[in-house]
Amino acid sequence: MNMSFVLREENRALLERVRDMIRNEIMPLEEEYQAEINKGDRWQYTERQAEILEGLKAKAKAAGLWNFWLTDSDKGFGLTTVEYAYFAEEMGKTPLGAEVFNCSAPDTGNMEVFERYGTETMKEQWFKPLLEGEIRSAYLMTEPDVASSDATNISMSCVRDGDDYVLNGEKWWSSGAGDPRCKVYIVMVKTGGDDLPKHKRQSMIVVPADTPGIEILRPMEVYGHDDAPHGHMHIRFTDVRVPAENILLGEGRGFEIAQGRLGPGRIHHCMRAIGQAEMALEQMCKRALQREAFGKKLAQLGANFDIIAECRMEIEMARLLCLKAAWYMDQGDARAAAPWISQIKVVAPRVALKVIDEAVQMFGGQGVSQDTPLAIAWTHVRTLRLADGPDAVHRRQVARAELKKHTQEKI
Structure with a gap:
C-alpha cells in the first residue's frame, strides 16, 4: 500500500503564504479582538471587532487564500484531505484562523451538505453566501x-x-x-x-x-x-x-447525510487541535527559557526536559495518525476510513489537552488567567472530547473494527 503524506510543490508554497499571514497579520490582532468581546452586548460584534475580522477575511479572500476545505469540489484548490490537514493545523494555531480563511465549523460541514444534497434554491440562498463568508x-x-x-x-x-x-x-x-x-x-x-x-x-x-x-x-x-x-x-x-x-433528500435520509457531514468535520477538528498543541508547546518552551526560579531557567528545573520531550513526541505521533486517517478518507471508502477517524478523534484532543495543560503548569498562575490564551484553548479542546461523538463511542467503534477481524459474529 503506497501511503503518501507529501504536499505537492504548488501547495507547499500556498501553505507558506497561509503560515505567513497567520503569524504576521492574524496573531498580532488576537489580543485586541478578544478584548472587544466584553464591550457592550457580548452577542453583537463591536465596530472594531467587525473591522478586525472582516478586514482579515477580505485580505485572505483578495489573496486567494479562501475555502481550502473544499477537498472534493471543483470550487476549491483541489487539495487532498492529507494536504488540507497541514492547512488546518496552521489555522488551529489562532482562534481567528479558521474563519479568516472561511474554513470554520460548523459552516464547512453545512456547506458540504448544501453542495452534495441541497436543491438549487438552497444552493443559491444558503450555499453561495456561506461560500463567500457573508453569513454563518x-x-x-x-x-x-x-x-x-x-x-x-x-x-x-x-x-x-x-x-x-x-x-x-x-x-x-x-x-x-x-x-x-x-x-x-x-x-x-x-x-x-x-x-x-x-x-x-x-x-x-x-x-x-x-x-x-x-x-x-x-x-x-x-x-x-x-x-x-x-x-x-x-x-x-x-x-x-x-x-x-x-x-434534504427526503424522509429517512438523515443518517446518510450525517455520515457524509460528520466524517470530514471530525478530522478537521483534530487537525486544528494539533495546531493548538503546537502553539502550546511553543509557548511552553519560550516560557521555560525566559523565566527563572531558584537560580535556574525553568527548563532546567524538575522534569521539564522530559515534559517538553514527551509533548513533542506525542504531537508527532498524533499528527501521523491524523495524516493516516486523512489518507484513508482520500481513498474514497468511508467504511475503511471510519475506524481511523475514530482513532484520531480520541487521540488528537487527548494529546492537545495534555500539552496545553503542561504549558499552563509552566506558566503557573498566569496560565489559568486571561493573560494567556492557554485557559480558553484548554476549555475548547476539552469540549472536543464530546463534540461529534464522545471518546467512549469512538473507542467502541475502534474496538468493534478490531474484533471483527477475528470473528464472524455480530459485535
Missing part, C-alpha cells in the same frame, strides 16, 4: 433529554402538515447559533415512527434562523465561558413551520 450557519443535532451520542435517540418532532413540516422540541449545544450573522440551521429531526428501521426514522431539514416559533433559551457555558459572540445555544422550537421542500 449552525448544525442542530444534540438534544437535552436524550443520549444524543446514540443518534437513533434524536426525537425532535417533525410532522408533515400539507405543504409544510411542523417542528416541536429542543436542541442544545447548537454551536454558532448565537452569532448575529447566523442565518440558517440544518436540523436533525425525527420523521418516522418506531415501526421503521432505527436508521430510517431521522431526517435533516433546512430551517431559516428567523422562522417564527424559534426561541433561544440560553447560551450554554463551557466551564463558565459562554463563547460569545459565537455561542453554543439551547433552542426551543414551538410549532415551527418549514416548507416541505426544505427536507
Whole structure:
C-alpha cells in the first residue's frame, strides 16, 4: 500500500503564504479582538471587532487564500484531505484562523451538505453566501433529554402538515447559533415512527434562523465561558413551520447525510487541535527559557526536559495518525476510513489537552488567567472530547473494527 503524506510543490508554497499571514497579520490582532468581546452586548460584534475580522477575511479572500476545505469540489484548490490537514493545523494555531480563511465549523460541514444534497434554491440562498463568508450557519443535532451520542435517540418532532413540516422540541449545544450573522440551521429531526428501521426514522431539514416559533433559551457555558459572540445555544422550537421542500433528500435520509457531514468535520477538528498543541508547546518552551526560579531557567528545573520531550513526541505521533486517517478518507471508502477517524478523534484532543495543560503548569498562575490564551484553548479542546461523538463511542467503534477481524459474529 503506497501511503503518501507529501504536499505537492504548488501547495507547499500556498501553505507558506497561509503560515505567513497567520503569524504576521492574524496573531498580532488576537489580543485586541478578544478584548472587544466584553464591550457592550457580548452577542453583537463591536465596530472594531467587525473591522478586525472582516478586514482579515477580505485580505485572505483578495489573496486567494479562501475555502481550502473544499477537498472534493471543483470550487476549491483541489487539495487532498492529507494536504488540507497541514492547512488546518496552521489555522488551529489562532482562534481567528479558521474563519479568516472561511474554513470554520460548523459552516464547512453545512456547506458540504448544501453542495452534495441541497436543491438549487438552497444552493443559491444558503450555499453561495456561506461560500463567500457573508453569513454563518449552525448544525442542530444534540438534544437535552436524550443520549444524543446514540443518534437513533434524536426525537425532535417533525410532522408533515400539507405543504409544510411542523417542528416541536429542543436542541442544545447548537454551536454558532448565537452569532448575529447566523442565518440558517440544518436540523436533525425525527420523521418516522418506531415501526421503521432505527436508521430510517431521522431526517435533516433546512430551517431559516428567523422562522417564527424559534426561541433561544440560553447560551450554554463551557466551564463558565459562554463563547460569545459565537455561542453554543439551547433552542426551543414551538410549532415551527418549514416548507416541505426544505427536507434534504427526503424522509429517512438523515443518517446518510450525517455520515457524509460528520466524517470530514471530525478530522478537521483534530487537525486544528494539533495546531493548538503546537502553539502550546511553543509557548511552553519560550516560557521555560525566559523565566527563572531558584537560580535556574525553568527548563532546567524538575522534569521539564522530559515534559517538553514527551509533548513533542506525542504531537508527532498524533499528527501521523491524523495524516493516516486523512489518507484513508482520500481513498474514497468511508467504511475503511471510519475506524481511523475514530482513532484520531480520541487521540488528537487527548494529546492537545495534555500539552496545553503542561504549558499552563509552566506558566503557573498566569496560565489559568486571561493573560494567556492557554485557559480558553484548554476549555475548547476539552469540549472536543464530546463534540461529534464522545471518546467512549469512538473507542467502541475502534474496538468493534478490531474484533471483527477475528470473528464472524455480530459485535
